[in-house]
Amino acid sequence: xxxxxxxxxxxxxxxxSRVQSQRGIEEPPLIKWTLIAITLAFSAVFLLLxxxxxxxxxxxxxxxxxxxxLTEPDSWSAIRLTLxxxxxxxxxxxxxxxAAAWAIAKFEFRGKSLLTTLIDLPFSVSPVVAGLMFIxxxxxxxxxxxxxxxxxxxxxxxxxxxxxxxxxxxxxxVARELIPVMQATGSEQEQxxxxxxxxxxxxxxxxxxxxxxxxxxxxxxxxxxxAMGEFGAVSVxxxxxxxxxxxxxxxxxxxxxxxxxxxxxxxxxxxxLLALLTLGIKTFLEWRQARAYELxxxxxxxxx
Amino acid sequence: MSIELKxxxxxxxxxxxVNNVSYSVNxxxxxxxxxxxxxGKTTVLRMIAGLEMPTDGDIYVRGQRVNDLSIQQRNIGxxxxxxxxxxxxxxxxxxxxxxxxxxxxxxxxxxxxRELLELFGLQELERRYPHxxxxxxxxxxxxxxxxxxxxxxxxxDEPFGAVDAKIRQELREWLVTLHHELNxxxxxxxxxxxxAMEVSNRIVIFxxxxxxxxxxxxxxxxQPANEFVARFIGVMNVLELDVSNGVARLNELEFPxxxxxxxxxxxxxxxxxxxxxxxxxxxxRYRAILRHTYFLGVMLRxxxxxxxGLLIRARMTKEEYAFQGLDDGKEVSFQIRQYxxxxxxxxxxxxxxxxxxxxxxxxxxxx
Numbered sequence: 001x002x003x004x005x006x007x008x009x010x011x012x013x014x015x016x017s018r019v020q021s022q023r024g025i026e027e028p029p030l031i032k033w034t035l036i037a038i039t040l041a042f043s044a045v046f047l048l049l050x051x052x053x054x055x056x057x058x059x060x061x062x063x064x065x066x067x068x069x070l071t072e073p074d075s076w077s078a079i080r081l082t083l084x085x086x087x088x089x090x091x092x093x094x095x096x097x098x099a100a101a102w103a104i105a106k107f108e109f110r111g112k113s114l115l116t117t118l119i120d121l122p123f124s125v126s127p128v129v130a131g132l133m134f135i136x137x138x139x140x141x142x143x144x145x146x147x148x149x150x151x152x153x154x155x156x157x158x159x160x161x162x163x164x165x166x167x168x169x170x171x172x173x174v175a176r177e178l179i180p181v182m183q184a185t186g187s188e189q190e191q192x193x194x195x196x197x198x199x200x201x202x203x204x205x206x207x208x209x210x211x212x213x214x215x216x217x218x219x220x221x222x223x224x225x226x227a228m229g230e231f232g233a234v235s236v237x238x239x240x241x242x243x244x245x246x247x248x249x250x251x252x253x254x255x256x257x258x259x260x261x262x263x264x265x266x267x268x269x270x271x272x273l274l275a276l277l278t279l280g281i282k283t284f285l286e287w288r289q290a291r292a293y294e295l296x297x298x299x300x301x302x303x304x
Numbered sequence: 305m306s307i308e309l310k311x312x313x314x315x316x317x318x319x320x321x322v323n324n325v326s327y328s329v330n331x332x333x334x335x336x337x338x339x340x341x342x343x344g345k346t347t348v349l350r351m352i353a354g355l356e357m358p359t360d361g362d363i364y365v366r367g368q369r370v371n372d373l374s375i376q377q378r379n380i381g382x383x384x385x386x387x388x389x390x391x392x393x394x395x396x397x398x399x400x401x402x403x404x405x406x407x408x409x410x411x412x413x414x415x416x417x418r419e420l421l422e423l424f425g426l427q428e429l430e431r432r433y434p435h436x437x438x439x440x441x442x443x444x445x446x447x448x449x450x451x452x453x454x455x456x457x458x459x460x461d462e463p464f465g466a467v468d469a470k471i472r473q474e475l476r477e478w479l480v481t482l483h484h485e486l487n488x489x490x491x492x493x494x495x496x497x498x499x500a501m502e503v504s505n506r507i508v509i510f511x512x513x514x515x516x517x518x519x520x521x522x523x524x525x526x527q528p529a530n531e532f533v534a535r536f537i538g539v540m541n542v543l544e545l546d547v548s549n550g551v552a553r554l555n556e557l558e559f560p561x562x563x564x565x566x567x568x569x570x571x572x573x574x575x576x577x578x579x580x581x582x583x584x585x586x587x588x589r590y591r592a593i594l595r596h597t598y599f600l601g602v603m604l605r606x607x608x609x610x611x612x613g614l615l616i617r618a619r620m621t622k623e624e625y626a627f628q629g630l631d632d633g634k635e636v637s638f639q640i641r642q643y644x645x646x647x648x649x650x651x652x653x654x655x656x657x658x659x660x661x662x663x664x665x666x667x668x669x670x671x
Binding site for chain 1: 449
């Protein structure tokens with residue numbers, strides 16, 4: 001074969017001589033670098049540039065103006081509302097997510113696949129539609145509107161409506177993260193705990209929860225990011241009452257429409273900062289998990 | 305009596321996993337549940353532990369009916385096939401778990417865990433996490449964890465399934481020693497007949513949810529209750545014979561007809577050690593070529609090929625093999641000293657309780 005080199009063997013030899021590849025087949029360098037360049041340029045234009053711009057605009061009138069636009073009462077109220085909504089909806093969805101993941105991963109029941117599909121519904125429904133659903137249910141013209149009004153309960157154009165809408169759109173995050181983790185873990189560790197005399201709560205607290213810890217934290221982070229950033233569904237149900245039912249994303253829009261660019265970007269930068277923080281934590285967790293996995297894969301290294 | 309099953313059945317939907325099984329286990333016994341996979345043995349083990357509920361029948365542990373007792377109340381140590389160690393806890397905490405949830409005092413937990421770590425030779429490893437342990441170490445931790453709360457009964461599901469062959473042998477011996485020291489009633493599940501024979505005091509043999517036989521290793525080997533047991537325990541040559549002219553035949557081999565009329569069929573079986581071989585072709589009635597020799601340590605297994613092509617497995621000591629000057633390819637003569645009738649045509653060759661037949665002198669010529 002070496003005496004009569006064909007095009008094929010040439011290609012093989014060339015790629016074999018390259019350090020970075022163990023494979024016999026590899027794309028020509030032109031394609032490789034074109035793809036990398038396109039990806040990088042695209043990310044720069046669509047991801048990095050806008051992000052940098054948010055901070056540039058936010059600080060365009062100086063640090064004092066930035067601080068003032070955040071502490072100004074209406075913006076401050078929006079920040080507080082966003083944190084409140086996240087503080088209510090995230091724990092709710094954690095509770096639901098753990099229950100749903102548990103049910104789906106550990107039990108066999110009728111309609112299980114339907115439930116699994118249903119959990120994904122908020123991902124596929126437009127947030128605006130989600131908001132409208134709640135208007136149709138709880139709005140003045142809605143099914144429960146009359147009754148709520150008679151009992152002087154306000155859901156739509158009030159904080160409860162915003163929480164409902166947020167819970168709906170962030171519904172799948174925790175469950176989606178936990179289901180595969182719980183399915184992979186199986187139920188043998190729990191059964192072992194039971195045979196050792198642990199009750200259901202002890203089993204859950206000492207065995208189940210620690211084994212899905214990283215998946216759960218990851219789900220909470222994603223859920224929290226979405227809860228704070230949600231615009232569409234919240235916009236429909238909030239009523240945009242300044243200082244009362246404006247969340248941070250709504251506040252950003254309002255300020256921007258009022259030609260207060262710097263103030264809008266200041267609030268936006270805070271949201272962006274929260275998002276970056278979330279991404280940072282997520283990356284850290286992924287790194288830790290990958291490390292833990294790697295360690296688990298080569299137990300021999302740790303044997304004396 | 306430590307454990308007793310009375311007419312226990314378990315159905316999953318329409319599938320009967322365990323079918324009307326009754327047996328009892330004595331205090332301090334080391335019992336093997338043996339059978340091919342899907343035989344129902346693991347289900348039986350899980351029912352004793354309370355991890356499965358019997359569809360019918362009663363289970364007694366030390367005289368107390370436990371059907372309605374929860375898993376926690378049964379005080380049974382269970383070792384899972386893949387050990388199911390708590391991944392997020394180190395060795396010490398794994399072993400301590402059962403004591404912690406039972407609200408033992410901290411000092412008592414510490415001394416009990418230390419005691420077990422020492423007994424199991426795990427002192428050096430108490431800070432290790434399960435993923436940092438070898439298969440054999442994991443198994444020891446799993447057994448130590450199950451024994452920590454001082455259970456009345458220890459149940460092990462395929463305890464040697466997840467380790468490689470060499471460690472498996474060590475672990476078998478270790479389990480026997482451990483059982484000898486602790487004297488806890490122990491039941492283990494295995495599909496490996498050799499393992500069951502070597503480790504246990506008594507063996508319960510299952511197939512397709514039915515209890516086929518219960519007895520000591522020697523009993524089930526020498527007096528198998530039926531064809532299934534005979535074929536499952538140890539190696540057996542099985543021949544299907546046609547009766548003609550009052551003799552049951554397969555090719556050149558001839559056996560008595562056992563009262564069956566001409567034209568009917570008969571199934572017989574014989575152990576490799578029942579075959580007597582001589583390098584002198586005139587000594588025994590049948591002739592064959594020694595096709596292949598398998599070295600199994602002290603014993604050898606040889607494969608004999610009859611002129612008709614029929615293959616028969618025989619067994620002999622190394623010394624005899626050498627003394628006879630046997631070798632692959634050599635022509636030998638042989639006889640079958642003992643065989644058992646496994647099935648008769650009348651039952652459409654269904655298994656029957658077998659009776660051993662010594663070969664009558666008329667058929668076993670020579671010695």
